[in-house]
Each structure stands twice: as structure tokens, then as C-alpha cells.
Amino acid sequence: KEATLTLMNEQIAKAHEHLKSCHTLVVTLGTAVVYRLKETNLVVANCHKVPQHNFTRRMASVDEITEALSAMVERLHEFNPQLRILFTVSPIRHIADGLEVNSLSKATLRVAVANVNRVYRDFTAYFPAYEIVMDDLRDYRFYAADMVHPSDVAISYIWQSFQAAYFDDASTQAIARCERVMKRLTHRPMTANREIVERFYADTKAVVTNLVKEYPYIANIKEINDLISE
Incomplete structure (x- = not known):
């Protein structure tokens, strides 16, 4: 446990140092569904196999996500004024709660990012990885066997589009x-x-x-x- 904690802290320190001189940071959003630890009422990044009854689950609103991302952007810009932040929304489906919830979640993220880009347009941008898969490729041939993750062909297509753009x-x-x-x-x-x-x-x-x-x-x-x- 101590060794794991030490390794985590070392990686955080490395990331902190790297951010000082970094020119571009890519932030990929996966889902608007969040889990709060009942004991602290804080949103967690990973449940680490802790029993589900220890958490409350809900979908964050557009306003909540916009506020959280805006605060992050402002802190990062203050920390490193040369940093440009590129947002993406992951095309990977979160289907445990059904396609309706996944669709609403992705739409929530997309609107929140648009809000942030509108305010901080001088140093934020958006790359449409989600839209490339949903609207450009639009075929299950471009999904892996689990029908959730993009196939290697789709990943290559997204990467080529990214290179062409930037x-x-x-x-x-x-x-x-x-x-x-x-x-x-x-x-x-x-x-x-x-x-x-x-x-x-x-x-x-x-x-x-x-x-x-x-x-x-x-x-x-x-x-x-x-x-x-x-």
C-alpha cells in the first residue's frame, strides 16, 4: 500500500513538473455520470472495487461540468500561460446503463465543452473525435467485437484526422x-x-x-x- 502511494505521488510530481513547460494538454471526457463517496461527499475518479453501497451515483448537469472545466482551465492557464488545452469527447460507449443514458451523457459533455471553448477561445479548442466516429464513419465495421470500442481502423482514421488538423x-x-x-x-x-x-x-x-x-x-x-x- 505504501509503495503504491509513493509511486502515485511520484507520478503526480512528474506531471506537475511537465505541465510547467508543456505547450499542449489534451483532455478527453468520457462520461457525465459521477460517483460520490458517501463518507466525504466528494466525487471520485475511480471506485477501486469498493462496494457500490459506499457511493451515490448521478449524472452531472451541463452547468456543473462547465463550471468544473472552467475552473480547471483558469488554474492551468495561471500555472502555465503558454499552455493550450485541447478538449475531446471519447467515442467509447458507456452502455452499462443503456444507450439512452450514454447518449444523454455524451451530449451533456459536448455542450459543456462548447460553453468552455466559447469563453476561453484564446487558449482552448475542440477536436471532434466523437463526431468522427458517430457522424463520419457511422458503421459498426468501425467498432471492435464488443461494439463499444472503436476498431483499429477507426483509431487510425481518427489519428490521421488529428494529424491533418494540427x-x-x-x-x-x-x-x-x-x-x-x-x-x-x-x-x-x-x-x-x-x-x-x-x-x-x-x-x-x-x-x-x-x-x-x-x-x-x-x-x-x-x-x-x-x-x-x-
């Missing part, structure tokens, strides 16, 4: 190179020949080292940092 050609090329490197990092050579395996890892490290020289910020990616630190 990245220039140089950024797109850099991302493509990074993606190829990440594939190498997750690849496991299917051979028992030690010389071939060692050559593969040496080549991969050389590629990564050169890429980090061009784009120093990618050293923050854990897999890349682990490799260049060896």
Missing part, C-alpha cells in the same frame, strides 16, 4: 519515423542466432540515438529513454 509536414514526417522506431523497439527477432539479435539491437540503438539528436524531446518516451540509457 501537424505540419515536418511534424508528420517526424511522427512516422518515431512510429517506425517504436515498432523496432517492440519487435522480438525470431531467431536463436545471437549475432543477428545483437546486430538488430545495435542498429536499433543507433537509429534511436540519431533520432534523439534531431528531436531531443522524444527522449522523454520511456522505451526510448531506457534504450539510450543502457
Whole structure:
């Protein structure tokens, strides 16, 4: 328990430091349904398998969500004036309570975000991931077998739309190179020949080292940092 708490606090501290110099923060909203812990009357982020009778459940209103997001935006802007906040609404369906509740929940989130963007338009924006799946793709072919999560094809389509909206050609090329490197990092050579395996890892490290020289910020990616630190 103590080790978990220590790890959580360390991650919070890292996020705090990163936010000081971060240029863009993507905030994805999933559901308007909230759970309050009866003991404290505070909204929780995760129930952590605590019995349901310890919580009260309800759907937050547009005004409540607008107020909460506005307070967050103002605090973040005060903390880091250069930060731009990009909101999205997740296309993943929350169907435990039925499609009607899910539809109302997503609509509530969407209106709240529109309210926030209207007031803080100078440093907030909205990317329509939800609308891309619901209105552009519009077909169960673009959902996984559970009919809840977008399929790999849909995810790729959303990612391509995101790149087209926010990245220039140089950024797109850099991302493509990074993606190829990440594939190498997750690849496991299917051979028992030690010389071939060692050559593969040496080549991969050389590629990564050169890429980090061009784009120093990618050293923050854990897999890349682990490799260049060896």
C-alpha cells in the first residue's frame, strides 16, 4: 500500500513538473455520470472495487461540468500561460446503463465543452473525435467485437484526422519515423542466432540515438529513454 502511494505521488510530481513547460494538454471526457463517496461527499475518479453501497451515483448537469472545466482551465492557464488545452469527447460507449443514458451523457459533455471553448477561445479548442466516429464513419465495421470500442481502423482514421488538423509536414514526417522506431523497439527477432539479435539491437540503438539528436524531446518516451540509457 505504501509503495503504491509513493509511486502515485511520484507520478503526480512528474506531471506537475511537465505541465510547467508543456505547450499542449489534451483532455478527453468520457462520461457525465459521477460517483460520490458517501463518507466525504466528494466525487471520485475511480471506485477501486469498493462496494457500490459506499457511493451515490448521478449524472452531472451541463452547468456543473462547465463550471468544473472552467475552473480547471483558469488554474492551468495561471500555472502555465503558454499552455493550450485541447478538449475531446471519447467515442467509447458507456452502455452499462443503456444507450439512452450514454447518449444523454455524451451530449451533456459536448455542450459543456462548447460553453468552455466559447469563453476561453484564446487558449482552448475542440477536436471532434466523437463526431468522427458517430457522424463520419457511422458503421459498426468501425467498432471492435464488443461494439463499444472503436476498431483499429477507426483509431487510425481518427489519428490521421488529428494529424491533418494540427501537424505540419515536418511534424508528420517526424511522427512516422518515431512510429517506425517504436515498432523496432517492440519487435522480438525470431531467431536463436545471437549475432543477428545483437546486430538488430545495435542498429536499433543507433537509429534511436540519431533520432534523439534531431528531436531531443522524444527522449522523454520511456522505451526510448531506457534504450539510450543502457
